[in-house]
Amino acid sequence: MAQMKLLRIYTDEAAYYGDRKVFEVVASRARDAHLAGATVVQALFGFGRTAHQHRRHVLEDEQSLVIEIVDTDAHVRAFAASLSDIRGIGLMTLEAVEILGGDTVEGIAQ
Template sequence: MTEPTKLLRIYTDEGAYLGDRKVLNVIALRAREAGLAGVTVLDARLGFGSSAHMHRRHVFESDRAVVIEIVETDQRLRTFVEGLEDIPDIGLITLEKVEVIGGSGLKAMLEEGE
């Protein structure tokens, strides 16, 4: 039986930093280093979270809300999230069940594990 496939979403800000590096870059690099199937960073035109601060792109600054998506097996995603605990104020993190129905990347990896 194949392990459940999940979609991890991390909601953060384009202007969020960990030291001198953007949080979205740190997360993408860590995902690659962890050998996860892939990562996608999506820019939002507009958004706000618990702070109610409205995030949008301005002429001289980049303060858009971003969503980082990763599709992978449940356990690998949970392990990955545990490794993000050193990032303060990362934002909301969600995990939901997905069904992979096409494409060559993750589907092929999952079928090899059967």
């Protein structure tokens, strides 16, 4: 199996790229790039470099989000580079992962 990587992209619900939320733009681009899949995970609480606390408020949504994408090393690196025009991405991390099972395992490595 090819070297698989997990790309994590940190942002928040309040981040916009034009008139769309950053997480929606990233997920759409991941689909358009034919990546194996993307999952957006909502955090209960988070803060970043500025120490601004991100949490759900009664009148607004400002929670931290993490977008997780698993694919081959080459695919996720190229995808991460393609996001350079999007402001509102706080951090991107990349780590090796081992695929244990799933419906798309064979399709990912090809």
